[in-house]
Amino acid sequence: MTDVLAIVASSGDDERLVEELARQRADRVTVLVEHPCPGWAADESGFGRALRDRLARLRQAIETRTGAIVVGLAGSREQLRGWRFDRVVGGRGPLPV
Numbered sequence: 001m002t003d004v005l006a007i008v009a010s011s012g013d014d015e016r017l018v019e020e021l022a023r024q025r026a027d028r029v030t031v032l033v034e035h036p037c038p039g040w041a042a043d044e045s046g047f048g049r050a051l052r053d054r055l056a057r058l059r060q061a062i063e064t065r066t067g068a069i070v071v072g073l074a075g076s077r078e079q080l081r082g083w084r085f086d087r088v089v090g091g092r093g094p095l096p097v
Contacts (some may be wrong), residue, residue, distance in 0.1 A: 001027045001028060002024065002025055002026050002027045002028070002086045002087065003026075003027070003028045003029075003030070003084070003085050003086050004024055004026040004028070004029050004030075004068070004084075004085060004086060004087045004088070004089060005029075005030050005032060005080070005085040005087070005088045005089070006021060006026075006029050006030070006031050006062070006089055006090050007032045007088065007089070007090040007091030008023055008032065008033050008034065008055070008058065008090060008091075009034050009090065009091060014054070014057070014058050014061065015061075015077050017058070017083070017089060018061045018062055018065055018066065020089040020090070021089060022060055022065055022066045024087050024089060025040045025066075026062075026068040026070045026087070027029060027068055027069070028068060028070075029062055029068045029069070029070050029071065030060075030070075030071055030073075030074060030080070030083070030085070031055070031059070031062075031070060031072070031074070032074045032080065032091070033051075033055065033056070033073065033074070034074055034075075034091060035083075036059060037079075038075070041075055044091055045091065056080060057072070057081045080095045087092050
């Protein structure tokens with residue numbers, strides 16, 4: 001089993017992220033949303049809804065095109081403290097977990 005952390009930047013290329021997950025042969029994917037607004041998950045503005053819609057499309061693309069299962073969604077790096085991943089894709093750089 002290959003556990004991969006997929007880091008979604010606020011202005012990232014989701015297509016490239018899915019392609020990289022496919023290349024990494026991910027079996028299980030945890031998605032980390034790096035967003036400057038910590039309350040995005042409960043934000044009922046148009047922006048908040050658009051972000052959640054984007055994540056739903058991304059999850060479907062990951063599962064459909066890679067065969068991996070999205071096992072979780074994290075809103076901050078703090079939520080992943082102590083977790084271990086075989087690989088990290090996306091984001092701005094290495095993730096200290």
